[in-house]
Each structure stands twice: as structure tokens, then as C-alpha cells.
Amino acid sequence: MITNPSVNGRFGTWLGESIWPRGNLTAVILGGGETDSRRLFPLTQFRTLPAIPFGGSYRIIDLLMSNLINSGVNKIHILTAYNSYSLNRHLQRTYDMSGGVQYGGDGYIEVVANSMSPDSQQWVTGTAGIVRHFMSYFDSNMKNRFIQDIMVLPGDHVYSTDLTPIISYHHSTGADLTIVCRPVSGEQASRLGVVKLDSDNRIRTFREKPDPDQLSELAMSDDEMRPFLSATVQQQMHQLHSRRHSRRDAGLGFGGHSPGPGSSLDSGSAAASFDEGDGVGAARALWAARGHARVGGGAGGRVVLDTMTSGDDVELSQRAPGFVGSTGIYIFRRGVLSKALERHYKAQDFGRQIIPELIREGLRVQAYRLPGYWADVGGSVGDFYQANLALLEDPPSIDLNRPTEAPLFKFPLTIPASQLRGTRISRCIVSAGCILHEANLRNSVIGPRSIVGSRVTVTDSVIMGADHYEHEKPQQRPLSPTYPPMGIGEGSVVQRAIVDLNCRVGRNVALVNKEGVYESFDRAVQGMYVRDGITVITREAVIPDGTVL
Structure with a gap:
């Protein structure tokens, strides 16, 4: 087992040994395309989706970057394609080896922009198309010659997890492709890629965003899902040893398999193996593969499933069908990915084209269950x-107060602590540098440098704050009733709303969606929208005194 002594992440050791050769894997983050960003308009009017502020002081991409850095993945590429200036600036300021987050060793973080080339005179689209464009650059760079696995991750998902077990599971099973999955309900399944598994958690069917009439073919019973959800350590030990001996008898190494028709496996990407009696090797695989689902009582051993956007377990009735949905996180063997993109040179999407073809060709595609909270915030404004x-839940979906060995990284703000005078706060996140005077805040996320005047009520809202104070930049025009100062003016009411950065909300303004509409662009000129029943105030919008929405 190769060990990289220059990396000292929180995760990645098992009984004193390195679990996987860190230097042999690179992460590729999809930085958000035009289609993805359109779903969160107007929040993406001036930025790409991963650059949207989240949870007060963070950007969406910060959670993903923190997962990678804490897991010891220190070779990271971010593929940008649309409206990416804000994202590029944030990455440069936050994750720089000279003054930002230290990811150290032989690691690097690179931004690879979508561009035309002699080989392609048009902008590439689709997840597979963007990665294909990236691979032409990646394969030509000598520093990448030792990379064996490529992890592809969407940049618009919110979760906090250790990625080490996923990578270890990928190696231990000898998979050509590992897809990180979750159990989901039928309503959620139509928004994701849906897989169907065999008893070894090998994916036999993959269908991207299936139509409702196709879901019956993809439904799995409790008995079929149990190996994915709740296999015990002893069962997995038996499965691993059985596979090892059966493949040895067949002349294959642990994790090996006979390539199917059209298979393009390269001999240099052999699976991890362990010797007879090597308990450490078996333990690695078992520890990586363990799920944390509960199995309830009752007839048939009713299974308790995760939801798509919650870490809490939710019981489904015995008659309700279960589905396994893809999170869009993939780990490819490098040779498999390169040859698949070359062979299917017209394919533009992994879920709709590349992955179903790999399964059809007989390659080994495994599913790994992602425990805990996970949310696709790029689906709609409501999801975000x-x-x-x-x-704000108790316990929270993601604990932002992380221990020092696994922090959530962000741009280091050099601003003072918040000032609160006569303010009532209930179940809120309040970031640094806020000035709150005699306000009433309930169940809301308050971003840095937020200024909230007296007698203001903010309920069930996301206030993103500002990236500068009023006095730090010259005024564009004198303050007046139609051009209020930055922040939320006195006497205003903000309810079930998202207020973007640097907004100027005047006095006695009511952002409450008074008419209860679900979608409205009628007041877009003023920077006010209603999306999914939520009032959205666009970046740097000016809302005059007395406005009612």
C-alpha cells in the first residue's frame, strides 16, 4: 500500500496504516452550467450556482471543498463554465497555499475553464462533455501520470461526510465505477438517477430522472434493499472472503472480473487485494462498506430509510416501494473513464448515456450508500x-461548529464581532460583523455585515448580508427615501424571504408575499421575485420606503 507522508488529513488511517494511496486520486468538481444555474435564478444572475452564499458565512462550494480537504484529497480540479467570475475569485482568495487554507504536500487546486480548442470550435455542454474536454488537458499533463482514479462531484450539493470510506470501498470491491447512492421515495426518485441493485450492491440498471410510469420497474422491495442498507459486518466479512476465494479459483485477483462485451479495462488499474489472514485488509473494506440504517421490527423486517434531504430516518409503510437514487458522485478508474468518453464520443451526459452504456457492456458498477444528511440545492430556489x-434544526442538518480536526473552511473575514442591542433572537445563525438594533429575529440565517434597523421583524428568512459596509465604498447617489442605506430599514417586516448581498431595503417595507403567489416575475425591474412561494430580493437591489410585496 502506497503511503503519502506529506498529507496529514483527519481521515484515512485504519489500525495505523494508510487506507488508500492518496496521491493516486484526483477530484473533479463540476462548477455549474447554464442549465443548472437557471433553476436558481435570480440568485445566479451574477454568479454560478456553487458560489451562492450558504449558511451565513460560507459558499456552497466550501462544504464540498472541506469534505475533500478533511478526507486528504488534495488534488482538486474545479471545472467552470458559466458566470464563473465570483466563483473564481472566491477560490483564489480562500484556497491559496500562500495565504489561504493550507492543503499542503504535493496537492493543488486548479480551476479549468470551459473553452474552445483546435479540437472543438464550440462550447461543450453536459456533464460528460465537460469532463471529456477536461480529460484532454488532464492526460497531456505529466504531473497527472500517476493518477489512477478520478472522483467526479457536483458542485451544488450540500453535505458533510468523510470521503475516505467511499474511496476504500471503490478499491476493495474492484469496481470500474462506484456511484454514491441514497434510498429515496418515489417522489424524489423522478428528480434523480435511479439504480437497481443485486445482492452484492452491484448496479444492474441505471435510469436518469425516470418518468413516473417507469418507476415500477426500478422499485426495490425491503428484502432487495436490505444488503444496501443494513448488511452487518459479519455478513460483509463473509461476502468479501467468498468473493476473494471464488475469484482466486477462477484465476482472478480480489475484485477482478471478466470484462463483458465491449469492456475496455486497462491492466494497470488492478483492484486492491489482501493476503490470507490479512484482517487489516478485510477490516478496511468492511469499515468502508458499513451502512448505518436501522432495521425495524414487524412482519418482513420493515426497513427504515433515509430521505433525500434529511439525515433523520423516516419509516415507509410496508406497501410503499423503495428506490435507490444516485447523488451524482462517481469514482471512475481513470482508464475506464478515458476510454468510455472516447468510445462514446457523442455522449454529453453521464447519467443518460455513459453510465447505462458501461452497465450494458458488463463493467463492474458498484453502489455505495451515503449516510447522513444530503441535499441537492441546485434543483430549485425552494431546495436552497x-x-x-x-x-437551524435541533440537531442541525450540518454541524457548523466542527472540531478543529475537521473544520468547514471559508474565506477568513477580518471583521469585528456582531453588535446586538435590544435584539430578540430565536433559533438563528448570526454571522460576524452584523449590526442589529432592537430587531426581532426568528428561525433565520443572517449573513456577515447584515444591518437590521429598529422594530424590524425577520422570520423564516435567509439574509445574505453584504461584502462591504456603507462607508467602505463611495455612494453611487445621495441617500434619499428612494435610495435607502444598505441593510433593512426600521419598521420593516421580512417573512419567508431570501435577501441577497448588498441589498438596500427601506423603512416600513413588507416583504411577505401578501397575495400568496407561487411564481412571479412582475416586479423583476425592481429586483423582486417570487420563486417557489419564496420572496427573493436580488443582489444590490434597492427597495424604496413603504414597499409592499
Whole structure:
């Protein structure tokens, strides 16, 4: 087992040994395309989706970057394609080896922009198309010659997890592709890629965003899902040893398999193995593969499933079908990915085209269950809003007060602590540098440098704050009733709303969606929208005194 002594992450050791050769894997983050960003308009009017502020002081991409850095993955590429200036600036200021987050050793973080080239005279689209464009650059760079596995991750998901067990599971099973999955309900399944598994958690069917009439073919019973959800350590030990001996008898190494028709496995990407009696090797795989689902009592051993956007377990009735949905996190063997993109050179999407073809060709595609909280905030404004408020639950969806060995990284703000005078706060996150005077805040996320005047009520809202104070930049025009100062003016009411950065909300303004509409662009000129029933105030919008929405 190769050990990289220059990396000292929180995770990645088992009984004193390195679990996986860190230097042999790179992470590729999809930085958000035009189609993805359109779903969260107007929050993406001036930025790409991963750059949207989240949870007060963070950006969406910060949670993903923290997962990678804490897991020891220190070779990271971010593929940008649309409206990426804000994202590029944030990455440069936050994750710089000379003054930002120290990821150290032989690691690097690179931004790779979508561009035209002699090989392609048009902008590439789709997840597979963007990664194909990246691979032409990646394969030509000598520093990447030792990379064996490529982890592809969407940049618009919110979760906090140790990625080490996923990578170890990928190696231990000898998979050509490992897809990180979660149990989901039928309503959620139509928004994701849905897989169907065999008893070894090998994916036999993959269908991207299936139509409702296709779901019956993909439903799995409790008995079928049990190996994915709740296999015990002893069962997995038996499975691993059985596989090892059966493959040895067949002349294959542990994790090996006979390539199916059209298979393009390269001999240099052999699976991890362990010797007879090597308890450490078996323990690595078992520890990596363990799920944390409960199995309830009752007839048939009713299974307790996760939801798509919550870490809490939710009981489904015995008659309700279960589904396994893809999170869009993939680990490819490098040779498999390169040859698949070359062979299916017209394919533009992993879920709709590449992955179903790999399964059809007989390659080994495994599913790994992601425990805990996970949310796709790129689906709609409502998803983003709910993910922010989930941070306020007890316990929170993601604990922002992390121990020092696994922190959540962000841009280091050099601003003073918040000033609170006569303010009532209930179940809120309040970031640094806020000035709150005699306000009433309930169940809300308050971003840095937020200024809230007296007698202001903020309920069930996300206030992103500002990236500068009023006095730090010259005024564009004199303050007047139609051009209020930055922040939320006295006497205003903000309810079930998202207020973007640097907004100027005047006095006695009511942002309450008075008519209860679900979607409205009628007042877009003023920077006010209603999306999914949520009032959205766009970045740097000016809301005059007395406005009612």
C-alpha cells in the first residue's frame, strides 16, 4: 500500500496504516452550467450556482471543498463554465497555499475553464462533455501520470461526510465505477438517477430522472434493499472472503472480473487485494462498506430509510416501494473513464448515456450508500431555501461548529464581532460583523455585515448580508427615501424571504408575499421575485420606503 507522508488529513488511517494511496486520486468538481444555474435564478444572475452564499458565512462550494480537504484529497480540479467570475475569485482568495487554507504536500487546486480548442470550435455542454474536454488537458499533463482514479462531484450539493470510506470501498470491491447512492421515495426518485441493485450492491440498471410510469420497474422491495442498507459486518466479512476465494479459483485477483462485451479495462488499474489472514485488509473494506440504517421490527423486517434531504430516518409503510437514487458522485478508474468518453464520443451526459452504456457492456458498477444528511440545492430556489433553514434544526442538518480536526473552511473575514442591542433572537445563525438594533429575529440565517434597523421583524428568512459596509465604498447617489442605506430599514417586516448581498431595503417595507403567489416575475425591474412561494430580493437591489410585496 502506497503511503503519502506529506498529507496529514483527519481521515484515512485504519489500525495505523494508510487506507488508500492518496496521491493516486484526483477530484473533479463540476462548477455549474447554464442549465443548472437557471433553476436558481435570480440568485445566479451574477454568479454560478456553487458560489451562492450558504449558511451565513460560507459558499456552497466550501462544504464540498472541506469534505475533500478533511478526507486528504488534495488534488482538486474545479471545472467552470458559466458566470464563473465570483466563483473564481472566491477560490483564489480562500484556497491559496500562500495565504489561504493550507492543503499542503504535493496537492493543488486548479480551476479549468470551459473553452474552445483546435479540437472543438464550440462550447461543450453536459456533464460528460465537460469532463471529456477536461480529460484532454488532464492526460497531456505529466504531473497527472500517476493518477489512477478520478472522483467526479457536483458542485451544488450540500453535505458533510468523510470521503475516505467511499474511496476504500471503490478499491476493495474492484469496481470500474462506484456511484454514491441514497434510498429515496418515489417522489424524489423522478428528480434523480435511479439504480437497481443485486445482492452484492452491484448496479444492474441505471435510469436518469425516470418518468413516473417507469418507476415500477426500478422499485426495490425491503428484502432487495436490505444488503444496501443494513448488511452487518459479519455478513460483509463473509461476502468479501467468498468473493476473494471464488475469484482466486477462477484465476482472478480480489475484485477482478471478466470484462463483458465491449469492456475496455486497462491492466494497470488492478483492484486492491489482501493476503490470507490479512484482517487489516478485510477490516478496511468492511469499515468502508458499513451502512448505518436501522432495521425495524414487524412482519418482513420493515426497513427504515433515509430521505433525500434529511439525515433523520423516516419509516415507509410496508406497501410503499423503495428506490435507490444516485447523488451524482462517481469514482471512475481513470482508464475506464478515458476510454468510455472516447468510445462514446457523442455522449454529453453521464447519467443518460455513459453510465447505462458501461452497465450494458458488463463493467463492474458498484453502489455505495451515503449516510447522513444530503441535499441537492441546485434543483430549485425552494431546495436552497430549505437547506439553509435545515441548519437551524435541533440537531442541525450540518454541524457548523466542527472540531478543529475537521473544520468547514471559508474565506477568513477580518471583521469585528456582531453588535446586538435590544435584539430578540430565536433559533438563528448570526454571522460576524452584523449590526442589529432592537430587531426581532426568528428561525433565520443572517449573513456577515447584515444591518437590521429598529422594530424590524425577520422570520423564516435567509439574509445574505453584504461584502462591504456603507462607508467602505463611495455612494453611487445621495441617500434619499428612494435610495435607502444598505441593510433593512426600521419598521420593516421580512417573512419567508431570501435577501441577497448588498441589498438596500427601506423603512416600513413588507416583504411577505401578501397575495400568496407561487411564481412571479412582475416586479423583476425592481429586483423582486417570487420563486417557489419564496420572496427573493436580488443582489444590490434597492427597495424604496413603504414597499409592499
